[in-house]
Amino acid sequence: MSFWMGVASAQHPRGGRDGGFAQLGHGKHIAVKSLRKGDWIVYYSPRESMGEGETVQAFTTIGRVTSDAPYRAEQAMNFHPYRVDVDYLKNAQPAPIKPLLDRLWLTRNQGTNWGIAMRGPKRRLDEIDIRLIAEAMGVLAEFERLQG
Numbered sequence: 001m002s003f004w005m006g007v008a009s010a011q012h013p014r015g016g017r018d019g020g021f022a023q024l025g026h027g028k029h030i031a032v033k034s035l036r037k038g039d040w041i042v043y044y045s046p047r048e049s050m051g052e053g054e055t056v057q058a059f060t061t062i063g064r065v066t067s068d069a070p071y072r073a074e075q076a077m078n079f080h081p082y083r084v085d086v087d088y089l090k091n092a093q094p095a096p097i098k099p100l101l102d103r104l105w106l107t108r109n110q111g112t113n114w115g116i117a118m119r120g121p122k123r124r125l126d127e128i129d130i131r132l133i134a135e136a137m138g139v140l141a142e143f144e145r146l147q148g
Contacts, residue, residue, distance in 0.1 A: 027081020
């Protein structure tokens with residue numbers, strides 16, 4: 001089992017949560033092909049909308065991958081992104097990143113350069129980090145129960 005962080009504007013992870021899927025890197029296969037059934041994914045959202053909107057800088061959704069492999073979806077005319085199915089923890093609340101910066105392995109000792117770690121469509125996370133994030137989102141007990 002692996003732990004992943006996707007990076008997307010807040011409206012995208014919410015749409016994925018509501019639809020029960022995750023897609024990364026604007027729907028590119030390479031961005032989701034390493035996600036496996038049983039893996040966990042949490043989304044970090046720098047802004048509300050892509051390239052604009054309010055600053056969010058929070059972890060916005062968290063869930064467990066349930067599909068065996070990525071698949072193509074029909075989202076819009078001539079746009080068929082690759083996705084994986086995800087069972088999201090519906091009670092998760094957005095967790096601002098700033099209180100976690102010095103505690104997460106991902107951003108520890110980065111100082112004002114912590115945003116560099118948040119670039120790209122996804123990052124692998126250490127289990128310690130995803131547990132801290134789940135706790136900050138108010139779903140640590142559910143995360144632990146589902147982990148087995």
